[in-house]
Every structure is written in C-alpha cells, then in structure tokens.
Amino acid sequence: MKPLAALLCAMLLAACVGPEGSDRVNGSVDVAEGQPLADASTVNGAIRVAENAAVKAATTVNGSITLGRNAGATSATTVNGSITVGEGAHVTGNIEAVNGAITLRRGADVGGELRNVNGAFAIEAAHVGGGIRTVAGDITIGADSRIDGGIEYEPASGFSISFTKHVPRVVIGPRAVVTGPLEFAREVQLYVSDRARIGAVTGATPIPYSGDQPPAGG
Numbered sequence: 001m002k003p004l005a006a007l008l009c010a011m012l013l014a015a016c017v018g019p020e021g022s023d024r025v026n027g028s029v030d031v032a033e034g035q036p037l038a039d040a041s042t043v044n045g046a047i048r049v050a051e052n053a054a055v056k057a058a059t060t061v062n063g064s065i066t067l068g069r070n071a072g073a074t075s076a077t078t079v080n081g082s083i084t085v086g087e088g089a090h091v092t093g094n095i096e097a098v099n100g101a102i103t104l105r106r107g108a109d110v111g112g113e114l115r116n117v118n119g120a121f122a123i124e125a126a127h128v129g130g131g132i133r134t135v136a137g138d139i140t141i142g143a144d145s146r147i148d149g150g151i152e153y154e155p156a157s158g159f160s161i162s163f164t165k166h167v168p169r170v171v172i173g174p175r176a177v178v179t180g181p182l183e184f185a186r187e188v189q190l191y192v193s194d195r196a197r198i199g200a201v202t203g204a205t206p207i208p209y210s211g212d213q214p215p216a217g218g
Contacts, residue, residue, distance in 0.1 A: 031055045131180060136168055143173040150180030150199055153188060171214050172196045
C-alpha cells in the first residue's frame with residue numbers, strides 16, 4: 001500500500017495541475033452524460049459522475065466520489081471520503097481511499113484493486129478483478145459477488161492511539177466467490193457462508209455459517 005504522505009502528495013498534484021479536464025481546488029465536480037471524456041479532480045469537494053456518464057481519473061482529497069448507474073471511470077481515488085460505484089457502473093483500474101468506505105452496487109465491475117486503510121467495504125453482487133487490500137476496514141462480500149485476486153489485511157504501521165481495539169469483521173456471503181489467497185496480518189473475524197467458495201486462508205480461522213446472514217455482533 002502506498003504511504004499516506006506519498007499518496008496525498010500525488011493527489012494534490014493531480015488536482016492542481018492535472019491534464020485538461022474538470023480540475024479545481026475548492027468545490028464539487030459534476031460530470032454529466034455526454035461530456036467529453038476527461039479527468040475530474042478537486043481538493044476540497046465531491047466528484048459526482050451522473051448516470052451513463054464517463055470520466056477518466058476521478059481524484060479528490062477531502063470529498064466523496066459517486067459513480068451513477070452505468071457510469072464509467074478509469075480510476076477513483078480519495079483521501080478522506082467514501083467511494084460509491086453505482087449499479088452496473090464500471091471502473092477499469094483501481095479504487096483507492098485512505099479514510100473512507102468503498103461500496104459497489106449490484107452489477108458493478110472494477111478491473112483493478114479496492115484499497116483503503118480505514119473504512120468499510122460493501123460489495124453487493126459485484127465483481128472486483130484485482131482483489132481487496134486494507135489495514136483496518138470491515139469487509140462484506142455480499143451474495144453472488146466475485147473477488148478475483150484475494151483479500152489481504154496489511155499490518156498497521158506508524159504511531160496511533162486508540163482506546164478501543166477494533167477487530168475487523170469479514171463476511172463472505174452465499175454464492176460469493178473469492179479466488180486467490182486470503183491473507184491476514186492482523187486479528188479478524190472471518191465469517192464464510194457454507195455456500196461460498198474461497199481460496200487458501202492464512203492468519204485467520206474461517207467461521208462457517210448457514211442462512212443468508214452471519215451471526216450478529218462480534
């Protein structure tokens with residue numbers, strides 16, 4: 001995973017001096033259907049790509065990124081904010097957040113990785129081609145989803161203070177498929193449906209469950 005400082009620097013440069021497109025420092029960026037294909041970037045603001053619209057790289061520092069239904073992008077990156085890929089939308093490259101949730105709606109397709117440090121992943125009958133990488137995020141891989149490239153929890157680095165110990169919760173739902181290794185460098189709770197298929201697991205013990213939902217709590 002890229003160091004936070006390097007990621008932030010790269011994103012600030014992209015937002016301020018990026019290629020011709022929808023670039024600004026303060027304020028949200030809205031991409032409408034039919035606009036010419038270009039990058040969209042800002043420092044302080046959200047990026048919203050409308051239904052059936054398309055954008056190259058969507059990049060912000062403090063703000064969320066939302067791709068509407070059947071929208072398209074080459075990549076989506078934020079430091080502080082959530083990223084949502086709408087129903088049937090497609091991202092050819094990576095989706096990356098530092099502090100923020102990543103959500104894929106039904107039928108969404110991501111060719112690259114999903115990656116963050118903190119924030120929940122919610123995969124709703126969607127496909128990820130490059131795996132999921134995180135340090136402390138919870139992961140819910142919903143029914144009928146497919147994750148190629150495995151799951152990796154990286155060890156926490158740097159100095160932090162926490163009064164509560166968060167144990168990430170990983171749920172792999174019915175008929176979900178995870179190819180590649182599932183590697184955990186920290187403690188997690190790993191719930192796997194008895195109707196799911198997964199690769200080899202290291203660093204955690206799968207807890208099987210039946211029915212549509214895993215046990216609550218934990």
